[in-house]
Amino acid sequence: MKKRIWFNQWFTTVAHFIDMIRYNSDGIEFEVYGTSSNEDALYLSYCDAAFKEPTVTGEDYLQFCLEFCRIHSIDLFVPRKENVLIAKHIKEFNDLGVKVLVCPDARLMEELDDKEATYRLIERHSLLKEYVAIPDYFVVSDAEAFKAAYYALKDKGHTVCFKPVIGEGGNGFRIIQDRLDSIEELFNKGISHKITFDHAYSILKQQSEFPPLMVLEYLDGTEYSIDCLGYDGELMVAIPRKKGKGRVRELEHNQELITLAEKINQVLEIPFVYNIQVKYKEGKPKLLEINPRMSGGLHYSCLAGINMPYRAVKLLLMGNKAIERIEPHFGIKSSYLEKEVILKNIIEKSSQERAFLSK
DSSP states (O other): OOEEEEEESOOTTHHHHHHHHHTOTTOOOEEEEEEESSTTOGGGGGSSEEEEOOSOOHHHHHHHHHHHHHHHTOSEEEEOTTHHHHHHTHHHHHHTTOEEOSOSOHHHHHHHHSHHHHHHHHHHOHHHHTTOBOOOEEEESSHHHHHHHHHHHHHTTOOEEEEESSOOTTTTOEEEESSOOOHHHHHTOSSOOEEEHHHHHHHHTTSSOOSOEEEEEOOOSOEEEEEEEEETTEEEEEEEEEEOSTTOEEEOOOHHHHHHHHHHHHHHOOOEEEEEEEEEETTEEEEEEEESSOOTTHHHHGGGTOOHHHHHHHHHHHGGGGOOOOOOOOOEEEOOOOOOOOOOOOOOOOHHHHHHHTO
């Protein structure tokens, strides 16, 4: 009998993970459900059944998730949107017979969702501080504090950048530069993440308070994502993925970063698939963030010969019985091409569900 698996409001690249789970080496059959508030989300076309989500958050969204699982007899739920809230209520899903691919430690999830809390978490553990540094940073919520943080970091010789304390990927990230781009720079590069201090300060002054911003030193070295697979305190694999120029990614046997992943696993014991992001400065790795979920670029790391999305699902289904140490293939360099995909129309099957989605 096919197992029903649901992905909610994911990155476009989850389409790769869906295929990896569907075409697994064990021959286990899955029926894939997908939802998004955007009816043209590309990954919905990779699902067996696709539905439009309501544009709600918090408790309302939690109730939508529980009802969706009930209506469709979902066996496995792989959440991205509101995954911290879902972790807090994982028992309610388990009571419905739904296994959820999320770290069940809701307090840890909450800390890792907040970049300042993540840095404090690392700083509390002397073992981790030996293997990864924390960038110099300040957290601010008003324009004058932003100004003070900027000059404090400048006085230490840093180029300064900022980003939201809670946010995903590069959303809201800006590098502060001392001058506007030259004509040459304007014509020879794409969209810039740079902004002058005066421009940023004038924008932030428009509100007496704003959501917390992290103002920190800009790290100008090589960036790595370390995709990890763990369960019950054991790290089965860690794959450092170097971000090269443009779209180039390289799977690198970087023992320094593999050891770092082992130490983070030893202290935090994050289950299933998770991702550690670091960037080098002056030859030393500094932490950007830890994401307790599948990363958007996980499919690159799977070129190491390991189907990490399916193995995570297998751990969820089988627990300790599925634990095994895996040897990845390193030295693989890759890029990608765009591919056209004909979009599938959203399907709504029941009047009960249509009534809920129209709320």
